[in-house]
Amino acid sequence: MSRIYLSEAQKQRIFHQLEQAYPEEAAGFLLGHMVEGYIAGADVVIDEVVPVDNVSDAGKKRRHFVIKPQDWMRLEDQADASGLRLIGCYHSHPDAPATPSAFDREHSYPDFLYIIVAVKKGRATDMRSYELGREGSHKHITAVVSDEAWQEIMSWDHVQ
Numbered sequence: 001m002s003r004i005y006l007s008e009a010q011k012q013r014i015f016h017q018l019e020q021a022y023p024e025e026a027a028g029f030l031l032g033h034m035v036e037g038y039i040a041g042a043d044v045v046i047d048e049v050v051p052v053d054n055v056s057d058a059g060k061k062r063r064h065f066v067i068k069p070q071d072w073m074r075l076e077d078q079a080d081a082s083g084l085r086l087i088g089c090y091h092s093h094p095d096a097p098a099t100p101s102a103f104d105r106e107h108s109y110p111d112f113l114y115i116i117v118a119v120k121k122g123r124a125t126d127m128r129s130y131e132l133g134r135e136g137s138h139k140h141i142t143a144v145v146s147d148e149a150w151q152e153i154m155s156w157d158h159v160q
């Protein structure tokens with residue numbers, strides 16, 4: 001994965017959800033597809049942003065999020081049914097930087113996209129995207145938020 005493309009509306013939807021959940025962490029899934037032949041072979045475009053519940057223990061919701069296995073499976077099915085891939089997930093870091101925490105690294109999956117949004121005093125201020133390695137490494141992924149680019153890519157044939 002080298003770049004991801006989002007629409008302005010998708011970014012706003014993510015920001016709105018994460019701001020509403022403040023000061024707790026909130027999260028969601030990203031469904032999308034690979035973009036063949038566009039700039040780099042491994043670019044990804046996001047088709048759908050799907051909020052999920054944080055089922056972490058009440059006292060821990062400010063520190064991290066836990067996604068129900070049922071939600072995870074439901075999203076896998078939803079992706080399959082619509083010819084999309086479960087590309088990654090997003091979550092907030094209330095009053096903390098948009099960099100992966102130790103918890104994020106320990107619970108990471110390879111080839112999965114992680115969008116982290118810093119929410120400072122209730123306002124989303126910074127959005128960053130990563131692929132996380134278990135050894136503590138991470139690769140920064142460029143997120144392109146552009147309605148123009150997003151609409152153009154969405155008009156092409158889907159290649160899963």
Ligand SMILES: [Zn+2]
Nearest residue numbers: 093100101104
């Ligand atoms: Zn985190």
